[in-house]
Structures are given as structure tokens and as C-alpha cells.
Amino acid sequence: MVDVLVIGGGNSALCAAIMAREAGASVLLLESAPKEWRGGNSVHTRNLRCMHEGPQDVLLGTYSEDEYWQDLYKVTAGKTDEHLARLAIRESSTCRAWMMKHGVRFQAPLSGTLHLSRTNAFFMGGGKALVNAYYRSAEKLGVEIRYNSPVESLELKDGDFVAAHTQTGKIEAKTCVVASGGFESNLEWLREAWGQNERGEYPSDNFLIRGTQFNKGVLLKNLLDQGVDSIGEPTQAHMVAIDARAPLYDGGICTRIDCVSLGIVVNRDGERFYDEGEDCWPKRYAIWGRLVAKQPGQVAYSVIDSKALGRFMPPVFPGNKADTLEELAKQMNVPVETFLQTIRDYNQACQAGKFDHTTLDDCHTLGLQPAKTHWALRIDEGPFYAYMVKPGVTFTYLGLKTDQNASVFFDGKRSTNLFVSGEMMAGNILGQGYTAGIGMAIGTAFGRIAGTQAAHVALDQVTHSIEKSYS
Amino acid sequence: MTQELKKLTEQASRLGQGQIEMTAAETEVSRILQICNACRYCEGFCAVFPAMTRRLEFKSADVNYLANLCHQCSACLYACQYAPPHEFSVNVPQALAKVRKETYIHYAWPKPLGKLYQRNATLISLLSAITITLFLLGCLNFYSSNMGQGWAGNFYAIYPHNTLALLFGAVFGYSILALFMGVKRFWEEAAPGLISSRAISEAAYDSLSLKYLGGGHGDGCNNEDDEFSLWRKYFHHFTFYGFMLCLGSTSVATIYHYFFNLEAPYPLLSLPVILGTLGGIGLIIGPIGLLVLNLKKNPLQADVSQDAMSRAFILLLALISITGLGLLIERDGELMPIWLSIHLGFVMTFFLTMPYGKFAHGIYRVAALLKNAIEKRHTSRISVGSD
Numbered sequence: 001m002v003d004v005l006v007i008g009g010g011n012s013a014l015c016a017a018i019m020a021r022e023a024g025a026s027v028l029l030l031e032s033a034p035k036e037w038r039g040g041n042s043v044h045t046r047n048l049r050c051m052h053e054g055p056q057d058v059l060l061g062t063y064s065e066d067e068y069w070q071d072l073y074k075v076t077a078g079k080t081d082e083h084l085a086r087l088a089i090r091e092s093s094t095c096r097a098w099m100m101k102h103g104v105r106f107q108a109p110l111s112g113t114l115h116l117s118r119t120n121a122f123f124m125g126g127g128k129a130l131v132n133a134y135y136r137s138a139e140k141l142g143v144e145i146r147y148n149s150p151v152e153s154l155e156l157k158d159g160d161f162v163a164a165h166t167q168t169g170k171i172e173a174k175t176c177v178v179a180s181g182g183f184e185s186n187l188e189w190l191r192e193a194w195g196q197n198e199r200g201e202y203p204s205d206n207f208l209i210r211g212t213q214f215n216k217g218v219l220l221k222n223l224l225d226q227g228v229d230s231i232g233e234p235t236q237a238h239m240v241a242i243d244a245r246a247p248l249y250d251g252g253i254c255t256r257i258d259c260v261s262l263g264i265v266v267n268r269d270g271e272r273f274y275d276e277g278e279d280c281w282p283k284r285y286a287i288w289g290r291l292v293a294k295q296p297g298q299v300a301y302s303v304i305d306s307k308a309l310g311r312f313m314p315p316v317f318p319g320n321k322a323d324t325l326e327e328l329a330k331q332m333n334v335p336v337e338t339f340l341q342t343i344r345d346y347n348q349a350c351q352a353g354k355f356d357h358t359t360l361d362d363c364h365t366l367g368l369q370p371a372k373t374h375w376a377l378r379i380d381e382g383p384f385y386a387y388m389v390k391p392g393v394t395f396t397y398l399g400l401k402t403d404q405n406a407s408v409f410f411d412g413k414r415s416t417n418l419f420v421s422g423e424m425m426a427g428n429i430l431g432q433g434y435t436a437g438i439g440m441a442i443g444t445a446f447g448r449i450a451g452t453q454a455a456h457v458a459l460d461q462v463t464h465s466i467e468k469s470y471s
Numbered sequence: 472m473t474q475e476l477k478k479l480t481e482q483a484s485r486l487g488q489g490q491i492e493m494t495a496a497e498t499e500v501s502r503i504l505q506i507c508n509a510c511r512y513c514e515g516f517c518a519v520f521p522a523m524t525r526r527l528e529f530k531s532a533d534v535n536y537l538a539n540l541c542h543q544c545s546a547c548l549y550a551c552q553y554a555p556p557h558e559f560s561v562n563v564p565q566a567l568a569k570v571r572k573e574t575y576i577h578y579a580w581p582k583p584l585g586k587l588y589q590r591n592a593t594l595i596s597l598l599s600a601i602t603i604t605l606f607l608l609g610c611l612n613f614y615s616s617n618m619g620q621g622w623a624g625n626f627y628a629i630y631p632h633n634t635l636a637l638l639f640g641a642v643f644g645y646s647i648l649a650l651f652m653g654v655k656r657f658w659e660e661a662a663p664g665l666i667s668s669r670a671i672s673e674a675a676y677d678s679l680s681l682k683y684l685g686g687g688h689g690d691g692c693n694n695e696d697d698e699f700s701l702w703r704k705y706f707h708h709f710t711f712y713g714f715m716l717c718l719g720s721t722s723v724a725t726i727y728h729y730f731f732n733l734e735a736p737y738p739l740l741s742l743p744v745i746l747g748t749l750g751g752i753g754l755i756i757g758p759i760g761l762l763v764l765n766l767k768k769n770p771l772q773a774d775v776s777q778d779a780m781s782r783a784f785i786l787l788l789a790l791i792s793i794t795g796l797g798l799l800i801e802r803d804g805e806l807m808p809i810w811l812s813i814h815l816g817f818v819m820t821f822f823l824t825m826p827y828g829k830f831a832h833g834i835y836r837v838a839a840l841l842k843n844a845i846e847k848r849h850t851s852r853i854s855v856g857s858d
Contacts, residue, residue, distance in 0.1 A: 108515070126550055247558055250557060253509070
């Protein structure tokens with residue numbers, strides 16, 4: 001019987017597997033996807049939000065624990081667990097040497113991401129390169145890896161792990177780490193969670209999944225059915241407005257539409273519905289998925305004029321393009337007169353100011369509902385462009401309640417040998433909202449904790465206080 | 472027929488509007504780079520991606536430039552979240568390799584000879600056979616008249632020095648001219664601006680150190696799978712510096728001959744022999760290593776239609792070196808004229824095919840690196856980083 005069974009094949013699962021193996025345990029890792037699709041959502045990631053005192057190789061300045069915590073508190077509107085959050089934050093300041101030891105390489109911030117040069121360490125080549133390095137390192141250390149191995153259910157006894165059941169049989173282990181992700185690619189579950197809206201629509205029918213097609217939430221559901229203590233709302237997720245032509249799954253980063261703050265956004269009826277210039281785009285892009293989800297048909301159009309060209313990341317697909325706004329409205333298939341009125345109202349409300357896309361400038365609207373509070377320039381210079389967007393789900397937040405040991409709980413009682421990490425427990429820290437690189441910070445921190453704990457329990461070296469090893 | 476006519480008319484009208492027709496390979500690169508430019512995760516690997524971010528569209532000239540800037544290290548293929556089997560099917564090294572071959576054909580001088588790139592292995596085999604036969608016939612004549620007279624390493628007893636110098640000098644001169652004309656067209660297709668000494672030294676460093684076979688992190692490039700290795704860089708260094716030492720050996724010998732009246736054969740510890748021997752050893756280790764890597768590589772990271780060209784070239788280099796060293800060992804023996812003839816045949820083939828084979832990649836690569844070193848010193852007109 002193997003010591004530690006790790007279920008999942010993304011960043012967090014790999015961190016757990018490697019840590020457990022390094023602690024001396026024998027480890028078996030089950031990845032549901034075939035090898036070419038391995039790595040879950042981690043392959044779409046690009047950086048790690050890192051606490052650091054003073055400049056480091058690829059990180060500028062200082063990013064203190066408190067500032068990090070404040071940033072997290074703000075984006076989650078307080079729906080977080082300070083103890084666990086600070087644990088992940090502190091871990092982020094020390095884990096990079098270990099990551100590098102296992103082949104992960106970091107690079108200077110990518111062009112278009114200068115705003116993250118102080119807070120986020122970028123993986124050279126992105127998350128798939130990181131995943132490749134971890135798999136290679138895990139194999140070298142002797143972790144047994146099985147692809148195409150989805151787990152259907154866990155066999156538990158009084159809250160303790162006994163075995164994992166797969167299509168081909170039962171796998172026993174002394175301890176188990178579940179790190180098999182959220183349920184974002186389970187379209188039926190999304191439909192059930194989002195239900196029907198006041199217009200009679202099932203909003204999630206129009207969602208696209210930015211992440212992996214393999215996060216069906218099978219294990220999450222199985223554990224919920226067995227009475228595991230859960231955390232988070234099933235409708236809470238990392239959701240971005242992405243190009244409506246993106247593939248149903250695995251669209252990743254490149255389907256983002258980054259010109260929202262440079263123009264206006266209208267819905268299917270040709271009307272605006274939210275302040276496009278509320279804050280810097282990187283701080284706002286993760287709210288637009290939900291905003292669009294509430295619009296009729298779950299679609300919207302980001303509209304810009306030629307002044308915006310070259311100021312945002314080039315979109316992956318060409319947008320609608322027309323010399324007149326009337327022609328553009330026809331291409332977009334929105335009511336022409338309403339759309340033109342929206343533009344007229346907006347243009348008249350724009351106040352002269354000094355446009356500066358790098359700061360919260362003074363270009364704003366006056367007397368317009370909803371207002372555009374920054375970067376409000378008239379839309380008057382053809383040709384005009386429109387990009388149709390839909391909500392894109394990156395990952396869901398509903399997960400398992402956990403603590404500083406990454407333990408799983410049943411009715412408040414700690415399981416002695418079942419641990420959780422990654423997206424399956426990120427909801428403990430992310431009650432809502434998101435900030436770049438926090439998912440990988442949580443996944444890495446708790447993957448490492450879960451792996452260490454699972455190995456210690458399996459090898460009978462129980463460490464009761466996590467603070468000793470992780471503070 | 473009418474369809475073809477229609478296509479031609481459309482083409483003409485597009486050309487009339489100043490749009491340059493793109494080939495299928497160029498169109499594929501353009502499609503892929505549109506995806507890469509919206510992702511940019513690979514920016515740290517090499518020079519191609521930072522150069523890409525200076526552009527919003529990828530026209531023929533941009534694609535040709537980026538194709539020659541790519542060293543085919545393939546780190547970006549294994550790191551790509553959109554690589555096959557993803558429906559975006561992004562494979563940058565392969566797509567760029569296909570365009571690269573087209574650029575060699577496109578820029579070749581004189582233009583009709585560009586076709587030689589398509590049947591390069593055949594060309595090299597055929598030329599080797601012909602030149603070796605001719606040299607052997609030459610020495611057959613010598614054998615029949617000088618049998619048993621002993622020629623103790625005197626190559627010029629077989630082929631007079633001036634004949635060889637004229638023959639090889641003329642062919643080499645032509646090849647340099649052809650390469651120059653080709654690279655000039657490449658340069659002018661999208662000239663990056665004035666050449667500064669800083670740009671030159673950066674390009675020289677990038678080329679001579681093979682910086683971009685390091686993968687950005689210094690761990691090396693990929694060959695069979697996602698593992699990084701420095702072997703391709705090392706074997707290429709053996710090949711290139713081995714070649715340069717051999718060139719140095721010949722140059723020193725030429726200077727000895729014309730300026731110091733020192734004629735071959737040179738003693739074993741003379742500069743030409745030492746340089747030639749060291750170079751020759753490098754030029755055996757390097758090409759054989761590269762050949763093994765080429766045979767073992769993942770076909771996804773290359774354009775397999777160019778395998779024959781690459782392999783023929785590295786094999787030719789190895790054969791030049793092996794016969795050269797053979798000649799050194801056998802230079803006082805009976806078989807010296809045969810070794811010499813075979814060696815000269817391979818060298819002649821190399822000179823003849825320089826502008827129409829794998830050798831050209833080095834010239835275009837250096838030019839692309841220089842373009843890059845110049846271009847990156849200009850402020851980009853795109854400011855997506857400002858948000």
C-alpha cells in the first residue's frame with residue numbers, strides 16, 4: 001500500500017506529491033486528464049503573488065505581509081479567513097527557492113504587466129512550463145504518476161480516508177490529498193447553481209470556461225454528498241469577460257478583452273450598464289464576467305474608437321470594424337437608434353481633462369448614469385471597433401473547509417488522514433473577488449502543507465502544530 | 472480555369488491596393504502570432520517574442536524577419552497552453568521553420584537557384600560525387616606518370632598550388648557574393664534603421680555565444696521532450712568553432728605561402744596543422760552530435776521537410792573533417808593523392824552549396840539578430856504596458 005495518494009494533477013497536487021516524497025513517503029499521483037492535457041488550470045496561469053521584504057531577482061521593491069493582506073481583504077470585501085490567508089502570504093515569501101530547485105524558472109514581468117512588477121513573480125514560459133518542471137522533478141524523485149485516471153469516489157470511514165475508487169478498481173493508501181480542482185467545466189452543475197433568472201434565462205448556458213475541461217467536480221460532489229464541511233457559494237468564481245468566440249474550454253489568457261476601460265461597454269439592447277473606468281483595468285477585469293452574466297443574453301460589447309488602438313493588449317480575434325457608428329451597430333446586431341443615443345449621451349457627458357491611462361486621470365463624465373469616472377474620452381474617431389464578450393469562468397470557489405494543516409472536516413471533526421489543497425479549498429481565503437497570482441499562492445502554500453502533513457501522518461510522525469514548520 | 476482566373480484577378484487587385492500576397496506558411500505564422508501576442512507567456516525565452524510585442528499585425532516582412540530570428544530551441548512549444556491538441560494548434564517553432572525555408576528560397580541569388588533548397592540533399596550528394604570523381608581523375612593522371620617516385624606530403628605535386636587557389640578562390644568568391652546578395656535583400660525588405668556599434672556588439676555576442684539556444688534561463692533548449700539540455704548549444708559550438716579553426720588554418724597557410732614563401736607540407740607542430748587538427752576534431756564531434764540530436768528530436772518541433780537538408784549539411788561537414796584528418800595521417804603514404812582528391816571534392820561541394828543550403832541559416836540568423844539589436848533600441852510605438 002502506498003503511503004500518500006494525491007488526487008489531481010495541477011500545481012497544488014504536484015507540490016503536495018513532491019513535498020510528501022521529499023519527506024520520505026511513497027507517493028502515487030492520479031491525474032484524470034491524458035498526459036497532453038495534464039496540469040489542470042495551472043497550465044493557464046502565469047505568476048505567483050509574492051510577499052517580499054526588499055527587491056529580489058524578478059521582484060521590485062517591497063511587498064509586506066500587511067500590504068498583501070490588505071490587498072486581499074479589499075478584493076474579497078472581507079470574505080476571507082485571516083489566519084489562513086496570512087499563512088499563504090508568508091509561505092509565498094519562502095517557497096520560491098524550493099520551486100526553483102524543482103525546475104521552475106522565473107522571469108521579469110511580461111510587457112503589458114508592469115503594474116505587477118512589484119507584487120508578482122512570473123513563471124518563465126507560464127504555468128505549463130511550471131507544470132512540466134514539476135512533473136519531471138516528481139518523476140525523478142520517484143513519485144508514481146498515472147494519467148487518464150479519474151477518481152469517481154472516496155471510501156471513507158468515520159471521516160478518515162480508506163480508498164479511492166476508480167473505473168479500474170480501488171486504490172488504498174495511508175493518507176490522501178485531494179487537489180482535483182473546482183467544478184467549472186461541469187456545465188450541468190453550473191446550470192443548477194446559477195438557476196433561472198428573472199428573464200427566464202439559464203445564464204450559465206452562455207458561459208465559456210477559460211480553464212481546463214477536466215475540472216468536473218466529481219470528487220467535490222462526492223465529498224459534499226458524504227457530508228464534508230464545505231465553504232463558499234456555488235456561484236462564486238473567478239469570472240472574466242472574454243471574447244464571445246473563445247472556445248468552450250481552455251481559452252486561457254489570450255481570449256481576454258482588455259479595452260473595456262478605454263471605451264464603453266453596452267449590452268444587447270445597446271445600453272451601458274456599469275462604470276468602465278472605475279479603477280485600473282487589472283484591478284477590475286475580474287468583475288466584468290459577473291457583470292456581463294447579469295445582462296440579457298449574457299453578452300456585451302466593448303466599443304472603442306481609433307484613439308484606443310495600440311493602448312491595450314491586442315485581442316486574439318479581430319473585432320467588428322466600421323467607419324461609422326451606425327454601421328458598427330448593424331454589425332453588432334444591437335438596436336441602432338438606442339446605441340447611437342447611448343454614444344451621444346456619453347460623448348456629451350465627457351468632460352475635458354488630461355488623459356493618462358497610467359493613472360486614475362480626470363477624464364470623467366458629468367450627469368451620466370452610470371458614470372464613467374476615468375479615461376472618459378469621446379468616441380468620435382473612426383474607424384470604430386466592437387468586441388462581443390461573454391462571461392468566462394476560470395475556476396469556482398465552492399470547496400472544502402480546511403485549517404492550517406490542510407485537513408478536511410466532517411461536522412467540525414478533523415479527518416486524521418484526508419487533506420485538501422488548491423482550488424478545492426481556495427474558497428476559504430477567496431470568499432469572492434480575485435487578485436492576480438493569489439490562486440497559485442494559495443495552491444502552492446497549501447499543496448506544500450498538505451503534502452508534508454500527509455507524509456508525516458503516513459509515516460507516523462504527526463506534527464501537531466503547523467505553525468512550527470510554516471511560520 | 473475560370474476559378475483560377477478569378478483568383479488571379481483578386482490577387483492582382485489586392486496587389487494593386489498595396490497588399491502583399493502571403494504564402495500559406497506566412498499566413499499560418501501570422502495567425503499563430505496573433506494568438507501569441509495576446510498571451511505573451513513566452514517572452515522570456517528568446518528574442519522572437521519581445522520583437523513580436525512591437526507589432527500588432529504580422530505581414531510578410533515581419534514574418535520573414537521573425538522566422539530567421541527563431542533559433543528553434545522549442546521551449547515555447549512545450550510551454551504553450553495552446554499547442555496541439557488544443558484547437559488553436561499553436562506551434563511556433565514549426566511554423567517559423569516552414570517560413571524560414573521559404574525565405575532562403577525567396578532571397579536566393581540568382582533567384583532561380585533558390586529552387587536548390589528544395590532538393591538539397593540530392594544536390595549535395597550529386598555534387599560530391601561529381602567533384603570527387605573529377606579530382607580523382609585528376610590524380611589518376613598523376614599516379615600514372617609518377618608511380619613509385621615518392622611525393623612525401625607534397626599536395627602541390629598533384630595539383631599545382633595556383634590551380635587550387637584559383638579554382639577554390641573563384642568558387643568561394645562567387646558563394647560569398649551570392650550570400651551577400653541574398654542577405655542584402657533580406658535586410659532591405661524591412662530595414663530596421665541605422666547600424667550602431669552597440670547593436671553590432673550585441674548581435675555578435677548573441678551569435679557567437681548562441682545565447683538563444685540557452686532557453687532564456689540558461690538551462691538550454693528542447694530536443695526530444697520538455698527536458699532542457701545544453702547539448703545542442705555545445706555541439707553547435709564544436710561545429711562552428713571547429714569550422715572557424717579550419718578556416719584559420721587555411722588562412723594562415725595562405726599567408727605563409729604568399730608572404731613568407733613557406734610552402735606546404737607544414738610540420739606537425741606548425742600553426743596551420745595545429746589549427747586544422749583542432750578544428751577538424753571539433754568539426755567531427757560537433758556535426759556527429761548534431762546529427763544524433765537531429766535524428767532523435769521530436770518531429771513536432773521542426774519542419775521535417777528540411778531534415779534532409781540539415782542532415783546532408785552536417786554530414787558534409789563531418790566528411791570534410793574526416794577526410795582532412797585522414798589526409799593528415801596519410802600524407803606521407805601511397806594513398807595520399809586519393810585522400811586529397813576526396814577531401815577536395817567535399818570541400819568544393821561545400822563551397823558550391825554555401826549559398827543554397829543549410830550554411831545560409833547562419834548568415835540570415837546573424838542578420839536577423841542584428842536587426843533585432845537595432846530595433847530594440849528604438850522606442851516601441853505600442854504602449855500596452857502603460858495600463
